[in-house]
Amino acid sequence: MNSNSLLKGTLSPIILKLLAEQGQMYGYQLIQSIRERSGGHLHIKEGALYPALHKLEQQGFLEVEHRQVSGRVRKYYRLGAKGRRATEDKLSELKTFVTAVQSILEPKTKLS
Amino acid sequence: MSPEKIEAIKKYLSKNGVKYYDVQAELIDHFATAVEKAQREQPGIPFTSALLAAHRAFGGREGFHKYIEAAERKVQKKITYLVGKTLLGYLKWPYLLFTLTLLFSWRLGVEHLTDFTTPVYGFMLVFVFVVLFLSWRVRKEHMLLPKRASESLGWVFYFSYYLLGTPYIFREPESLQAINPWFHTAVFTFFTLLPIACLQLPRLTVAETRKLYPEMS
Incomplete structure (x- = not known):
């Protein structure tokens, strides 16, 4: 799936969910993880992930740690206290949205 | 690698x-x-x-562009935060002493002012020099935050000196003198403290970047 507009609203909850599960991750690892777990269906442009990460960081949802790895700096992201609280809300919001869309696309036939 | x-x-x-x-x-x-x-x-x-x-x-060049755009937004917020924090610092001890001295000096000065235009033009000019100094001071730094600091001060100039200063330039001196002198005192004290706070920016922005990337030092 390549539609950026469809992915746009779901990227933040996906990032929060992955970080809640993994503890801490760096940018490239998150991209690979999204790709693998979606069975290759979600193709985010890698450049789009970082602005989303930086926005979550600015909102205070993520904490950052810089580490030296093989002669370069690696930026690890993890959920902050505010992020842990927001994850539940954002995921339930996303699930409600997905259910609503699904009920429009595949309406249950009512037996009269 | x-x-x-x-x-x-x-x-x-x-x-x-x-x-x-x-x-x-x-x-x-x-x-x-x-x-x-x-x-x-x-x-x-x-x-x-x-x-x-x-x-x-x-995402090719567009990917880089998006990345830089997001980084710039982050930098703008950081600069606003640093200027605000420095200004608030002048209300804390021992800097409060300096602020109070400045405030009472301006209170005395305002009493004797018949022309408000010249000091306001003076403040604007000083601020322009501060921005030029800032650009010069960080010319060799390989960091986005300090580089953008001087450019971001355009809005400070607009909202503080231009919007607040323009009435001083265009209003009749008599109508200005009718306003409570403490108002002018507060405005002029703010106009003095702001460039002093901005002068701290090169040091603060460089320190902020080095804190995040200690390997740069």
Whole structure:
């Protein structure tokens, strides 16, 4: 799936969910993880992930740690206290949205 | 990955507009990891081809543009925060003593002012010099935050000196003198403290970047 507009609203909850599960991750690892777990269906442009990460960081949802790895700096992201609280809300919001869309696309036939 | 290859990635990023260390660092790791993965999966692939493939996956120039745009927004917020924090610092001990001295000096000065235009023009001129000094002071720093600090002060000039200062230039001196002198005192004290706070920016922004990337020192 390549539609950026469809992915746009779901990227933040996906990032929060992955970080809640993994503890801490760096940018490239998150991209690979999204790709693998979606069975290759979600193709985010890698450049789009970082602005989303930086926005979550600015909102205070993520904490950052810089580490030296093989002669370069690696930026690890993890959920902050505010992020842990927001994850539940954002995921339930996303699930409600997905259910609503699904009920429009595949309406249950009512037996009269 | 060898330091030469990391250097090549750095040069490639600079050539594509990602010039400063505080925005480069994360992308260097991203591209290095992508190249390493490509070389693991396709052992014969040349470094340059792997790098170009990583660039395409990143979204090409548009991907870089989005990245820089997001970084710029972050930097703007940081600068606003630093200016605000420095200004608030003048209300805390021992700097409060300096602020109070300034306040009472201006209170005495305002009593004897018949022309408000000249000091306001003076403040504007001083601020322009402060911005020029800031640009000069950080000219050699390889960091986005200090580089953008002087440019971001355009809005400070507009909202503080232009919007607040223009009535002083265009209103009749008699109507200005009718206003409570403490109002002018507060405005002039603010006009004096603001460039002093902005003068701290090069030091604060460089320290802020070095705190995040200690390997730069």
